[in-house]
Amino acid sequence: MAKLGHEVVAVDVDHERIAVLAAGRAPFFEPGLPELLTESLATGRLSFTTEIQDVAGADVHFICVGTPQLEAEFAADMRFVDAAFEDLMPHLRPGSVVAGKSTVPVGTAERLAARLGEAAPGATLVWNPEFLREGFAVKDTLHPSRMVYGVPEGDDGARAIAILDEVYAATLADGTPLVVTDYATAQLVKVAANSFLATKISFINAMAELCEVTGADVKALADAIGHDDRIGRKFLNAGLGFGGGCLPKDIRAFMARAGELGADQTLTFLREVDSINTRRRVRMVTLAREELDGSLDDKRIAVLGASFKPNSDDVRDSPALDVASQLQLQGAVVTVTDPHALANAKAKNPLLTYVARTEEAVADADLVMLLTEWDEYVALDPRKLAGIVSGRRILDGRNALDRAKWRDAGWSYRALGRH
Ligand code: UDX
Numbered sequence: 001m002a003k004l005g006h007e008v009v010a011v012d013v014d015h016e017r018i019a020v021l022a023a024g025r026a027p028f029f030e031p032g033l034p035e036l037l038t039e040s041l042a043t044g045r046l047s048f049t050t051e052i053q054d055v056a057g058a059d060v061h062f063i064c065v066g067t068p069q070l071e072a073e074f075a076a077d078m079r080f081v082d083a084a085f086e087d088l089m090p091h092l093r094p095g096s097v098v099a100g101k102s103t104v105p106v107g108t109a110e111r112l113a114a115r116l117g118e119a120a121p122g123a124t125l126v127w128n129p130e131f132l133r134e135g136f137a138v139k140d141t142l143h144p145s146r147m148v149y150g151v152p153e154g155d156d157g158a159r160a161i162a163i164l165d166e167v168y169a170a171t172l173a174d175g176t177p178l179v180v181t182d183y184a185t186a187q188l189v190k191v192a193a194n195s196f197l198a199t200k201i202s203f204i205n206a207m208a209e210l211c212e213v214t215g216a217d218v219k220a221l222a223d224a225i226g227h228d229d230r231i232g233r234k235f236l237n238a239g240l241g242f243g244g245g246c247l248p249k250d251i252r253a254f255m256a257r258a259g260e261l262g263a264d265q266t267l268t269f270l271r272e273v274d275s276i277n278t279r280r281r282v283r284m285v286t287l288a289r290e291e292l293d294g295s296l297d298d299k300r301i302a303v304l305g306a307s308f309k310p311n312s313d314d315v316r317d318s319p320a321l322d323v324a325s326q327l328q329l330q331g332a333v334v335t336v337t338d339p340h341a342l343a344n345a346k347a348k349n350p351l352l353t354y355v356a357r358t359e360e361a362v363a364d365a366d367l368v369m370l371l372t373e374w375d376e377y378v379a380l381d382p383r384k385l386a387g388i389v390s391g392r393r394i395l396d397g398r399n400a401l402d403r404a405k406w407r408d409a410g411w412s413y414r415a416l417g418r419h
Contacts, residue, residue, distance in 0.1 A: 002040035029313035074252035094122025129190035135311030150186020208417025218417030243308035305372025307341035320371035337361035373400035382409035
């Protein structure tokens with residue numbers, strides 16, 4: 001927002017995070033973010049605070065807090081959205097616009113708008129979902145694929161649209177498509193998009209299961225069906241499946257919400273999407289055991305990648321970390337490496353062994369497993385690694401390696417959905 005020319009005050013209850021940001025450091029790994037932060041702080045248009053009253057003068061308030069999955073349920077934990085909203089309310093004035101960015105169960109905006117009507121008359125709520133991908137957050141924010149405004153009917157809605165158009169003037173001038181709609185649709189767009197993406201991944205992973213029993217090749221299959229532009233090749237990469245802080249919890253929260261709305265049958269297919277996804281992790285462990293002659297006991301396994309995807313240090317619901325933990329629980333001696341996610345991985349699973357250098361991780365390994373397709377792992381030279389491992393066995397959990405190159409260098413190469 002500061003890059004777009006606005007004056008921005010960012011508030012959070014986490015003092016440490018705010019201190020790090022105010023010092024110009026990004027609190028997580030995200031390509032391009034440190035540069036953007038430095039550039040924006042230097043303009044004087046961006047500041048950070050833990051004091052909610054510092055936002056009182058703003059015209060537009062964005063609520064961007066998380067909605068993680070509840071501990072023992074599928075539903076989303078709404079405590080952070082509700083707390084941010086309640087904290088903000090005393091500082092609103094007639095004409096203020098509150099824009100919800102968080103991914104929420106449909107019906108939340110309607111509930112919050114009613115609360116706003118009681119406690120901050122004259123302020124307007126809009127729902128403005130966020131579609132950025134980790135690893136591409138800067139690009140996706142400055143050049144989004146589309147924008148959605150969910151607004152109330154009447155004059156309040158029209159005023160809010162005009163204000164958001166001003167906020168996003170530069171983005172709209174770029175030709176970014178805009179959909180203006182009601183609250184319910186705007187909230188559904190986000191979960192529908194993520195459910196579709198998750199379904200696409202699980203579809204190709206189901207095909208991978210069939211490829212495994214028929215001898216077919218899921219990569220060639222994805223290429224061939226992807227040439228049909230009604231299907232498209234994107235998000236058809238078979239492998240370990242989806243993880244992260246969005247797709248898994250969003251499809252579960254969506255199922256939970258559909259149940260509450262009396263439409264539980266509608267989304268039962270997402271249960272299958274979820275179980276195909278988790279089955280891939282189990283299959284990966286089975287493949288490892290097969291490669292190691294039927295037993296994981298005391299076998300040395302090098303795991304390349306801990307984050308849920310490349311170019312992120314996020315380990316939330318990371319398929320790689322999950323598989324690494326399973327292998328260890330089943331008796332293997334596992335060493336995990338990752339270019340950026342080691343600190344987060346250690347905090348999440350302190351029992352695994354972590355090393356910073358790839359060579360150190362694979363030294364004397366009986367089996368090497370590529371579980372997150374960071375560029376540097378995809379570019380590894382199998383001839384060089386051949387000299388330091390104990391057994392030339394590689395499992396490609398992301399169908400990212402050049403199979404012929406590894407086999408030519410004398411490795412046993414196996415992957416999900418390919419032979
Ligand atoms: C996702 C949505 O893409 C984004 O629009 C939304 O705002 C937030 O959720 P993100 O969680 O950053 O973004 O990751 P994404 O790039 O969607 O990948 C999710 C997972 O799917 C990763 O674990 C990735 O490895 C996996 N994936 C992706 C596949 O297994 N195969 C694919 O073909 C694509």
